[in-house]
Amino acid sequence: MYISQNYYSLFPQLQKIVRLYQEVEEITSNVKNLFSAKCPEGCGQCCNTACNNIEASIVEMLPLCIHLYEQNTYLMWLDKTNQNLCPFYETERTNHRIGCCAVYEYRPLVCRLFGFTFMTHKFGAIVPVACTTLQKQYSAKKEIIAMYSSNLPHISSISMQSMMIDSVRGNRYPINEAFQKAIEYVVLKMRFSNYDEDLNNIA
Numbered sequence: 001m002y003i004s005q006n007y008y009s010l011f012p013q014l015q016k017i018v019r020l021y022q023e024v025e026e027i028t029s030n031v032k033n034l035f036s037a038k039c040p041e042g043c044g045q046c047c048n049t050a051c052n053n054i055e056a057s058i059v060e061m062l063p064l065c066i067h068l069y070e071q072n073t074y075l076m077w078l079d080k081t082n083q084n085l086c087p088f089y090e091t092e093r094t095n096h097r098i099g100c101c102a103v104y105e106y107r108p109l110v111c112r113l114f115g116f117t118f119m120t121h122k123f124g125a126i127v128p129v130a131c132t133t134l135q136k137q138y139s140a141k142k143e144i145i146a147m148y149s150s151n152l153p154h155i156s157s158i159s160m161q162s163m164m165i166d167s168v169r170g171n172r173y174p175i176n177e178a179f180q181k182a183i184e185y186v187v188l189k190m191r192f193s194n195y196d197e198d199l200n201n202i203a
């Protein structure tokens with residue numbers, strides 16, 4: 001994921017969410033290595049679900065929206081937000097993409113955490129937050145969960161870190177709605193900043 005630091009002053013939350021995504025990358029890589037857990041090549045079944053099941057916030061969508069604004073492709077993606085699937089879900093895998101996500105490098109937080117983080121079950125056990133495919137991989141290594149239980153990353157505490165970046169724009173919505181709100185925020189901010197620049201140039 002590449003985001004120019006030039007945007008950090010315009011979007012005060014950006015640097016923090018980029019840093020959190022870098023940390024999450026490291027955390028989930030450690031889990032993958034510890035358990036030798038891996039999604040089957042080309043699988044994207046977890047994305048093939050109603051938008052209500054995948055929640056994101058404006059803050060979590062910022063890197064993606066800035067990227068799409070730079071590419072000037074955001075209108076094409078907005079057109080896809082009326083369907084009840086994530087607008088970025090692709091049913092067919094293409095050569096240059098991982099899984100079925102058209103924006104994999106810029107995907108929001110929940111897509112980075114699902115499969116490779118844990119939660120505390122109501123009876124106190126630490127369980128993976130994962131699909132049945134990955135659950136089977138973790139089940140085969142229950143002893144590792146027991147051994148590292150106090151150090152395994154919890155999805156709720158990482159999600160909370162994201163929400164604390166911005167108390168208003170940290171609220172979560174179904175992913176298509178979150179994208180609509182986030183792109184609106186980005187476009188308005190970008191346009192007003194260009195307007196301010198024009199005024200400064202005239203002055």
Ligand code: SF4
Pocket residue numbers: 038039040043044045046047099114115130131132133134
């Ligand atoms: S988390 Fe599960 S469903 Fe999603 S891509 Fe990985 S293996 Fe497939």
Ligand code: SF4
Pocket residue numbers: 046047054086087088089090100101102103104107108111175
């Ligand atoms: S953004 Fe990508 S990874 Fe996340 S739900 Fe949509 S298609 Fe799946």
